[in-house]
Amino acid sequence: MQNTSDVLVIGAGFAGLVAARELSRKGLSVRILEARDRIAGRTWLAPRMGRSLELGGTWVHWSQPHVWAELTRYGIGVVTAPEVEKAYWHADGQLQEGSPEELMMILDGPNRDFLAPSRQLVPLPYEPLSNPAIKEADQLTVAGKIDELELDPVSDDVMRSFWALNFNGRIDDAAYTQALRWSAAAFHEWPVMFETCATYKIQGGTRALAQAILDDSGAALTLNTPVAQVRHNDEGIIAAGRDGTEYAARAMVVTLPLHVLDTVRFEPELSAGKREAAARGQLGLGAKLWIKVKGRHERFIAMGPQGWPLNFVQAEYLDAESTTLVAFGPDAAAVDVEDAAAAQEILRRWIPDIEVLDVFGHDWVHDEYARQTWPMHRTGYLSESLPELQRPEGRIHLAGSDYANGWGGFIDGAIESGHTAARSIAEQLHIRH
Numbered sequence: 001m002q003n004t005s006d007v008l009v010i011g012a013g014f015a016g017l018v019a020a021r022e023l024s025r026k027g028l029s030v031r032i033l034e035a036r037d038r039i040a041g042r043t044w045l046a047p048r049m050g051r052s053l054e055l056g057g058t059w060v061h062w063s064q065p066h067v068w069a070e071l072t073r074y075g076i077g078v079v080t081a082p083e084v085e086k087a088y089w090h091a092d093g094q095l096q097e098g099s100p101e102e103l104m105m106i107l108d109g110p111n112r113d114f115l116a117p118s119r120q121l122v123p124l125p126y127e128p129l130s131n132p133a134i135k136e137a138d139q140l141t142v143a144g145k146i147d148e149l150e151l152d153p154v155s156d157d158v159m160r161s162f163w164a165l166n167f168n169g170r171i172d173d174a175a176y177t178q179a180l181r182w183s184a185a186a187f188h189e190w191p192v193m194f195e196t197c198a199t200y201k202i203q204g205g206t207r208a209l210a211q212a213i214l215d216d217s218g219a220a221l222t223l224n225t226p227v228a229q230v231r232h233n234d235e236g237i238i239a240a241g242r243d244g245t246e247y248a249a250r251a252m253v254v255t256l257p258l259h260v261l262d263t264v265r266f267e268p269e270l271s272a273g274k275r276e277a278a279a280r281g282q283l284g285l286g287a288k289l290w291i292k293v294k295g296r297h298e299r300f301i302a303m304g305p306q307g308w309p310l311n312f313v314q315a316e317y318l319d320a321e322s323t324t325l326v327a328f329g330p331d332a333a334a335v336d337v338e339d340a341a342a343a344q345e346i347l348r349r350w351i352p353d354i355e356v357l358d359v360f361g362h363d364w365v366h367d368e369y370a371r372q373t374w375p376m377h378r379t380g381y382l383s384e385s386l387p388e389l390q391r392p393e394g395r396i397h398l399a400g401s402d403y404a405n406g407w408g409g410f411i412d413g414a415i416e417s418g419h420t421a422a423r424s425i426a427e428q429l430h431i432r433h
C-alpha cells in the first residue's frame with residue numbers, strides 16, 4: 001500500500017506530537033493524521049484583540065515534570081503573570097472585595113481539610129492507584145466532601161466555586177479522587193496547585209512548544225484528515241480517512257479525547273470497558289472566554305457562585321487604555337463566546353461600571369474534534385476506567401491527557417502519556433534503542 005508507515009498517530013495534540021517524536025527518533029517511520037488544519041489540539045494560540053491569545057490550554061509550571069522537560073529541551077521560557085492586587089468574591093448573596101490574600105485565606109482552611117487525605121490516599125501521583133483505599137474514595141463526590149466540611153455560607157460558596165472552576169464543570173458528580181490527584185501532583189499543597197493552574201504561560205505560546213516538538217521529529221504530518229475507521233488485527237492496522245484514503249501501519253497511537261473516542265469506528269470494537277468509559281464521559285464541559293474591557297484596571301481576580309455563567313475572572317493583560325481579562329464558567333451552554341453584552345452583564349455583578357469592548361473564545365464542547373475542555377472525571381473513573389483505557393488493545397495504544405497518570409487533564413499529562421504509548425509500541429515492535 002502507498003501510505004504505509006511503521007506507526008500511525010491519530011491526532012497532533014501534545015500527546016500525539018510527543019509520541020510521534022519519540023517513535024521517529026527510534027528510527028521508525030511515523031505518520032500523524034490530524035483532523036484539523038493545524039497542530040496542537042486543545043491548545044490554540046490565535047490572534048485577536050491586538051495580541052496572541054490562548055484559547056485552550058495555557059498555563060504550565062515546574063511542578064509539571066514532563067512539560068517542564070520539554071521547555072528545557074527546546075530552550076523555551078515562561079511568561080510570569082503580574083502580581084494580583086485585588087480580589088472580588090460574590091458569596092452568600094453579597095459582593096465583597098479585598099486583597100487576594102483575604103480571598104486565599106477564605107479558601108485555605110477548607111482546602112487544607114478537604115485535601116488532607118491526599119498524602120495518604122495518593123502517595124505516588126504517577127501511580128494513582130497505588131493505595132488500594134483509593135477505590136473506596138473514588139465513589140465520593142467533591143460536592144459531598146464539601147458538605148461534610150460544614151462551612152460557613154461564605155466559605156462554602158467560595159469553595160464550591162473554586163472546585164467548579166477546577167473541574168470546568170459541575171461538581172455534584174465530580175470525583176473527589178480527581179481533586180486529591182491534583183493536590184498530590186502539586187506536592188499536597190493546594191496553593192502550589194492553584195499557582196500551577198494560572199500563573200506561568202509559555203513564551204511564544206503553546207504553539208511554539210508544539211511546533212518545536214514537531215520540528216524535532218521525523219514524522220510526516222497529514223492535516224485536514226479526520227480518521228473515520230480503524231481496522232486492526234495482530235499483524236497491523238489500516239486507518240481510513242473520511243475521504244476513504246487508507247493508511248497502513250504496524251501499530252497506532254490514538255489520541256482521541258474521551259468524548260470523541262466513539263466517533264471513530266474500530267473493527268474489532270474497542271473493549272466494552274473503554275466504550276463504557278467514553279459513553280459515561282467526563283465533566284470538563286465549561287467555557288473559557290477572553291474579554292477586553294475599557295480602561296486600565298488593577299490586576300484583579302473575581303469569583304462568583306458556581307452557578308454563574310462565568311464564575312472566575314482574572315485580569316491578564318494591562319494596557320494603557322484597556323485591560324484584557326480571562327474568564328471561566330462551568331457550563332459552555334451558558335456562555336456565548338461572541339456575546340459582549342452578556343459578558344458585560346456578568347462582569348458588572350462585581351464591578352458595576354465596567355465596559356466590555358470585545359469578547360473572544362472557542363466553544364470546545366461543540367468542537368467536533370474535542371467535545372470537551374480539560375478532562376475532569378466522574379466518580380469511579382480512576383479505579384474503574386483508567387486502567388482499562390490505558391491497556392493497549394493489540395496494536396492500538398491510547399494516549400492523551402484524558403488517560404494520563406500524573407497531571408491528567410493538563411498539557412503535562414498529554415506529554416506523559418505520549419511517552420508511555422511510545423515506549424509501549426517500541427517494546428511491542430522490539431525496538432531496543
Ligand SMILES: Cc1cc2nc3c(=O)[nH]c(=O)nc-3n(C[C@H](O)[C@H](O)[C@H](O)COP(=O)(O)OP(=O)(O)OC[C@H]3O[C@@H](n4cnc5c(N)ncnc54)[C@H](O)[C@@H]3O)c2cc1C
Pocket residue numbers: 010011012013014015016033034035036039040041042043055056057058059060197225226227228255256257260263264287288364368369370372373374375399400401402409410411412414
Ligand atoms: C479551555 C481549555 C483550557 C485549558 N487550560 C489548560 C492549562 O492552562 N494548562 C494545561 O496544562 N492544560 C490546560 N488545558 C488542557 C490541555 O489543553 C489538554 O489537556 C491537552 O492539550 C490535551 O492534549 P491531547 O494531545 O491529549 O489531546 P488534544 O489536544 O485534544 O489532541 C487530540 C487531537 O486529535 C485530533 N482529532 C480528533 N478527532 C480526530 C479524528 N477523527 N481524526 C484525526 N484527528 C482527530 C484533534 O483535532 C486533536 O488535535 C485546557 C484545555 C482547554 C480546552
